[in-house]
Amino acid sequence: MTLQQQARQAQRAAYAPYSHFKVGCAVETADGEIYTGCNVENASYGATLCAERVAITKAVSDGHRKFRRIAVATDAPNPAPPCGQCRQVMAEFCDPDVEVILCGANEIESSHSFGELLPFPFNQSSLL
Numbered sequence: 001m002t003l004q005q006q007a008r009q010a011q012r013a014a015y016a017p018y019s020h021f022k023v024g025c026a027v028e029t030a031d032g033e034i035y036t037g038c039n040v041e042n043a044s045y046g047a048t049l050c051a052e053r054v055a056i057t058k059a060v061s062d063g064h065r066k067f068r069r070i071a072v073a074t075d076a077p078n079p080a081p082p083c084g085q086c087r088q089v090m091a092e093f094c095d096p097d098v099e100v101i102l103c104g105a106n107e108i109e110s111s112h113s114f115g116e117l118l119p120f121p122f123n124q125s126s127l128l
Helices: 003-011 051-061 084-093
Strands: 024-029 034-038 067-073 099-103 109-113
Touching: 003 024, 003 034, 003 051, 003 067, 003 099, 024 051, 034 051, 051 067, 051 084, 067 084
Parallel strands: 067 099
Antiparallel strands: 024 034, 024 067, 099 109
16 A cells, blocks of 8 residues: 555544544655554644644654655645644654655645755754
């Protein structure tokens, strides 16, 4: 199963009763393990978890700190990029060359480097 297919499978588990915008994500760690996540909405909107942060957090909680590829799946007509909060979390664990595959409706895909999605990240070097 491709990374994109795993993101689509994760999307089916999304809990999105408010926005009805279901998102799935699959992340491939530097050593080739795959973790998936889906968005989990909450009536208190600020408590909502994005699929990207769920997948990354699952991987990090198992000890992974670097990623090779990330796939994000939605049913939007055009592939939807990760939100700003997700990009910030990705900046903590992704090098600029990490591939981010965006999957929209009707199998429309686009591929970007993480550096293209967030060219000036706030990261550890910003603190020094």
